Amino acid sequence: MIQSLFILNRSGGLIYQHDLNDGLNKLSANEHLILAGTIHGVFAIASKLTPTAVKVSAQPRAQSQGSAVNGNTSGLKSIETDKFSMYIFQTLTGVKFLLVTDPAQGDLNSGCDTAENVLRKIYALYADYVMKNPFYEIDMPIRVDLFDRKIAELVKAL
Amino acid sequence: MTEITPQVNATCLDLLINEMVPLAIRTTRELKQSYEQAIESLVPQISIKDEDTGDVEILNSELLHSEDVTHKLENCGYSIGIRLSEVLIYKDSQNEILKNLELLNIMKFICRDVWRELYGKQMDNLRTNHRGTFVLIDNAFKTFQRFDSPVDLQDTIYKCKPYLWISSGIIRGVLKSFGVDSLITPEITKFPMVSFNIQTNV
Amino acid sequence: MNKGIKASSDDIWKNRVDKVNAELFTLTYGSVVAQLVRDFKNDYQKVNQQLEKMGYNIGIRLVEDFLAKTGTGRCQSFKDTAEVVSKVGFKVFLNVTPQVTNWTSDGKTFSLILDENPLAEFVELPDDERAKKELWYSNVLTGVLKGALEMVQLEVDVNFVSDVLRGDDRTELRLQLIRFLKDEMPAGED
Numbered sequence: 127m128i129q130s131l132f133i134l135n136r137s138g139g140l141i142y143q144h145d146l147n148d149g150l151n152k153l154s155a156n157e158h159l160i161l162a163g164t165i166h167g168v169f170a171i172a173s174k175l176t177p178t179a180v181k182v183s184a185q186p187r188a189q190s191q192g193s194a195v196n197g198n199t200s201g202l203k204s205i206e207t208d209k210f211s212m213y214i215f216q217t218l219t220g221v222k223f224l225l226v227t228d229p230a231q232g233d234l235n236s237g238c239d240t241a242e243n244v245l246r247k248i249y250a251l252y253a254d255y256v257m258k259n260p261f262y263e264i265d266m267p268i269r270v271d272l273f274d275r276k277i278a279e280l281v282k283a284l
Numbered sequence: 285m286t287e288i289t290p291q292v293n294a295t296c297l298d299l300l301i302n303e304m305v306p307l308a309i310r311t312t313r314e315l316k317q318s319y320e321q322a323i324e325s326l327v328p329q330i331s332i333k334d335e336d337t338g339d340v341e342i343l344n345s346e347l348l349h350s351e352d353v354t355h356k357l358e359n360c361g362y363s364i365g366i367r368l369s370e371v372l373i374y375k376d377s378q379n380e381i382l383k384n385l386e387l388l389n390i391m392k393f394i395c396r397d398v399w400r401e402l403y404g405k406q407m408d409n410l411r412t413n414h415r416g417t418f419v420l421i422d423n424a425f426k427t428f429q430r431f432d433s434p435v436d437l438q439d440t441i442y443k444c445k446p447y448l449w450i451s452s453g454i455i456r457g458v459l460k461s462f463g464v465d466s467l468i469t470p471e472i473t474k475f476p477m478v479s480f481n482i483q484t485n486v
Numbered sequence: 487m488n489k490g491i492k493a494s495s496d497d498i499w500k501n502r503v504d505k506v507n508a509e510l511f512t513l514t515y516g517s518v519v520a521q522l523v524r525d526f527k528n529d530y531q532k533v534n535q536q537l538e539k540m541g542y543n544i545g546i547r548l549v550e551d552f553l554a555k556t557g558t559g560r561c562q563s564f565k566d567t568a569e570v571v572s573k574v575g576f577k578v579f580l581n582v583t584p585q586v587t588n589w590t591s592d593g594k595t596f597s598l599i600l601d602e603n604p605l606a607e608f609v610e611l612p613d614d615e616r617a618k619k620e621l622w623y624s625n626v627l628t629g630v631l632k633g634a635l636e637m638v639q640l641e642v643d644v645n646f647v648s649d650v651l652r653g654d655d656r657t658e659l660r661l662q663l664i665r666f667l668k669d670e671m672p673a674g675e676d
Contacts, residue, residue, distance in 0.1 A: 136672065170673035195559040201674025218553055218560055219637045220672035246554070253554040254430070257547040258295070260302035261433040261443055263340035264546060269434040290508035292604055293579045295551050297511045299544045300626075304518060307540050311525050314532070339543050356525065360517040367513050401510060 128281050129210060131248065132158070132224035135265040138166030142268040146281045149228060150210060165224065169202040169214060176200040193246045198222075204238055206230060213241035215249070223248055244284065251276045289375075301427060304357060305446045306342045312352040313345070343443050357446055358453035365398075365457020372397050387484060390462050391418050398458055402451070403427075416485035420455070421477065427451070428476040441475050448478060455480055491569065495577040498556055503578055512607045519623060523612055530620035537622070541629020548579070549634040560638075560675065564663050565589075567640065568596050571631065571661075580604045584659070597647070600624075600657040611651050618653065622646040627659065639667040 129150045133142035140162035145152070153161065198216040205212040211230050215223040223245045230237025255273040256262055262270060347353055372393075373382060381393045395407035399422070409421035427447050433439040452470040459466045459482075469481040519537065526532040552558065556574050561567040568586045577583050582604065588597040605624045611617045622628075628644040635642045641664040648654035 136670075173674045193557045194554045195557055197560065197672065197675040199675050216672055216674055217550070218558075218672075218675075219549060220670070221550075249550075250554040253550040257550045258298055258302065259430045259432055260305070261340060261343065261431060261440065267434065270432045272430060272432060290581070290604065290607075291505040292508045292511045292581060294504040294506045295548065296579050297506050297514060299548055300511070300514055300518070303540045303543055306543065307518065307522075307536060310539070311522065311536060314536075315525060356521055359524075360514075360521050363517040363520060364510075364513045367516075368510065371509050371513075401507060 127228045128225060128244065128284065129228065130226040131277060132162055132165075132222075132226075133252070133268065134162050134166055134222040134224070136220035137265070138163060138222075139265070141266065144274060144277055146278065150226065162224075165202070165212075165214070166222070169222070172202040173200045193243075194249045196242055196245075204234070204241075206234065206237075211237055211241075213238060213245065215242060215245035217249060221252075223252075244280075247280055248277065251280065298430075301447070301450065304360065304450060305348075305353070306339050308353045308356040308446070309342050309345050309347050311356065312347050312350060315352075348443070348446060353446060354449050357449040358456070361450040361453020361455075362457040362460070363453075364450075365454035365459075366461050367457075368398065368401065368454065369458040369461035372401060385462060387416070387464065388412065390459065390464065391420070391482075394455055394458055395420060398454070402454065416483065418482040418484070420480045420482065421473075422479075424476050425451075425472075425478040428478075437475065441472050444475070445472060448472065451478075452480060455482065459484070491573050492577075492583075495556070495574050498574075498578050499581060502555060508581075508604050508607065512604060512609070515605050515626070516609060523617075523621070528612070528614060528616065530617060534620075534622050534625045537625035538629035538632075541626035541631075542633040543629075544626070545630040545633025545635075546637050548630060549637045552578070552634065553638075564593055564596075564640075567635070567663075568598075568661070571635075572598060575634070588658075588660075595660065595662040598659040598661065600659065603650075603657055606649075606651055606657075609651060621652075622649060623651050624649070624657070631659075631661065636667070639670050641665050641667055 127147055127149060129145065129147050131142070131144045131146060132140060135141045140159050143158045194217065196215050197218045198214055201216065202214055204214065206229065208229060211227050213225045213227070215225075217223075225241050225245055227237075227241060251273065255276055256268055256270055259270055262268065373379070376397070379393070379397065381389050381396070391410055391412070395410050399405065399407045403422075403426035405426065407420050408423040409419075411419040411421075425448075428444050431440060431444050431447075433443055448470040452468045456466050456468050464484055465486055467483045467486045471479050471481070473479050519533070522533045522536055523530070552575060556578055558570055558574055561570055572584050572586050576598075582600065582602045584598040584600045586596055587599060589595070603624060605626070609623060611621060611623065625646065628646065631644045632642055643662040643664055645660050646658070647660050648656060648658045650657050
């Protein structure tokens with residue numbers, strides 16, 4: 127079950143947070159910001175830690191039939207705890223989509239794949255309902271009702 | 285399925301229309317600046333040219349509802365309307381509506397054929413006082429579909445209004461293509477519902 | 487780049503793209519250019535500038551739609567970029583596939599030849615000799631390409647070098663890679 131969605135802009139600033147279920151304790155706005163900033167930092171460090179050999183083999187595919195490619199090849203991909211999992215998708219433009227879900231059932235990779243599929247769909251909604259809104263300024267907090275609704279519908283339909 | 289009429293990705297048209305209002309403001313501002321510079325060319329001036337990269341800020345310009353901007357947008361619409369009318373008539377010369385070119389029928393053509401071509405739906409309501417005044421109502425104006433200001437609804441409506449002049453101009457252009465002169469007042473009645481008050485006895 | 491890229495773009499165009507009548511798009515763009523020509527009283531340099539600027543603003547937004555819906559990954563070379571711009575970008579947005587050609591030997595500059603140009607269908611330039619020398623009618627494209635490529639960390643210079651509207655043999659866009667914006671490359675992707 128999907129609990130929460132975060133979107134971070136190119137410089138790691140939190141521009142969107144949406145609790146989609148109530149399986150997690152609520153955080154304050156300030157805690158959301160700290161979480162986003164921390165993930166952004168850890169993500170970059172994880173990328174430095176990743177051995178070069180692995181990086182080369184994990185190049186994103188040139189094209190994947192109509193669904194967005196995750197540019198996150200060497201950064202932090204997921205965090206697993208007993209109570210929740212977190213998955214990170216990064217677009218080639220540098221926007222990060224973070225999904226917090228219930229703990230993965232089965233192996234770690236299948237949890238990643240499922241989350242990545244959802245995040246791709248969320249990216250398409252972002253392209254449609256955020257980027258095509260002429261009153262939305264790129265990199266700024268997303269306050270778009272229709273986007274909220276579309277995200278909620280998507281998650282509900284899963 | 286074969287493509288009868290050539291098509292492009294709807295994203296292209298959406299993003300082009302989105303940019304028409306910022307462009308009209310930029311143009312107005314640039315023309316004003318060069319005019320003022322010409323006038324005050326004797327007084328050395330510090331240029332305060334702002335680099336509006338994201339270009340959303342520009343919609344907060346006091347020029348948003350200026351006559352210059354409104355006029356440019358309405359004018360673009362007008363030239364689209366005149367030509368679109370030709371295209372539609374050419375494509376569907378057997379159209380029942382066009383067999384009888386009385387004013388009410390031309391309005392029906394706008395409500396049905398023109399609106400469907402532009403927005404993929406028909407106008408929801410057409411009223412007339414039978415003395416040359418018509419009110420066309422669209423309950424959910426498609427251009428506004430994704431328009432939402434981070435400030436509030438009032439700000440959304442405020443910034444949406446200029447876009448309505450494009451459609452208003454289109455209607456005037458279509459009417460003109462049938463030889464009808466008109467005066468059109470567009471209004472956002474209850475967002476995203478819009479109305480066009482059309483006076484033809486001008 | 488393999489042949490798969492074409493088949494896959496065709497599929498995206500056919501099945502996954504919301505489409506509108508190209509004439510409506512052409513008319514709308516035409517009305518914008520005509521208005522600019524009127525406003526700037528045939529100062530075509532200014533018209534070109536405004537079109538490019540508008541294109542840039544479109545490009546920085548359009549790129550997300552492109553990435554989200556075509557599944558295009560990071561290009562490994564500027565040659566790949568050229569193929570993707572033509573066979574995926576132009577294809578899924580305008581349903582045309584310009585020819586990629588005229589590479590310089592350093593692999594940093596190439597041309598796109600637009601045999602078909604949906605922006606300029608049925609268009610005639612203003613009846614003014616200067617328009618034929620100075621106006622780049624489809625200049626919005628230079629801005630779109632600059633904006634979109636900049637968002638994927640490629641600084642590119644884009645210019646029209648010829649246009650059939652001016653009486654040239656063909657419509658040619660020149661793209662030159664200025665630099666790869668390394669500092670803006672997102673961490674996590676190498």
